[in-house]
Amino acid sequence: MAIRDIRLFGDPVLKSRSVEIVDIDDAVRALVRDLLDTVEPAGRAGVAAPQIGVGLRAFSYNIDGDIGYVLNPRLVEVRGEVEPVDEGCLSVPGLWHPALRHPWARVEGIDLEGEPVVLEGEGLLAQALQHECDHLDGTLYLDRLDPERRRLAMREVRESDWF
Template sequence: MSVREIRLLGDPILKTKTKPVRNLEDARQLVGDLLETVALPGRAGVAANQIGVGLSVFAYNIDGELGYLINPEITFLGDDRELIEEGCLSVPGLWHRALRHKEASATGFQLDGSKITISGSGLMAQALQHECDHLAGKTYLDRLEPTERKIAYKELRSQKWFLG
């Protein structure tokens, strides 16, 4: 298990939909790496494609609760939505207001084959939506209102790290 480097926007893997994990045992090392990577301070979630792996797995670290989901699917989104400040490890230095549901649930698998559902509000709901978006080949920038997206991409083009 090791902390893995985060891929930055412009890397094609971030815009590619991930593939489902077929053999849970094959995901053991990946889950360990994701958990170590997300455990660093200031990190709420990391999707597998953010570390260069095109499989449907993410790890989260919300209020000291560390966990993961394999082959997650959003199973519930509350009716109430809000514009909330959001950032991303793959888009460092940029924060913009994205429209997110205040409550969300995602169902997926653990390495032992058990199926679990993670539910939450606030930051947990935001993280579930954000990480599932990554696995679908989207970033939070895709969720911005048109005017906000224009501002974000202008800022993005001025970033030294930007690969686009």
């Protein structure tokens, strides 16, 4: 169990589609422990496996102190018109921009026992579900910005001290 380093914008794992988990083995159980440890610090709403360098379909979440995980999550339903929501990302530290998100979302997946997991809700939970599922498809929130805002964000990335 460990808090893992977060991969930053520019790391190829963040732009790659993650692979579905077929066998729940000791490596997957260790991944879940690391995801849970890594999402626990204050200010973290979610961590996807690619953000810690693992190209598997899994993420953890921490919404209002409710901490959990989902394996093989699928965004199965969204509701409401997309709207700009201020968003940041651990893989793009220090930047906040309005990404287009639906106000409600539902994700289905499984747990370590292979049992169904359903997460659904609005507000920060809906935003986190969409954000983390995007990570598993190789999409960063910067990709969801309008073109003008994206140009500004990319300039901020290039000028950042971490890039």
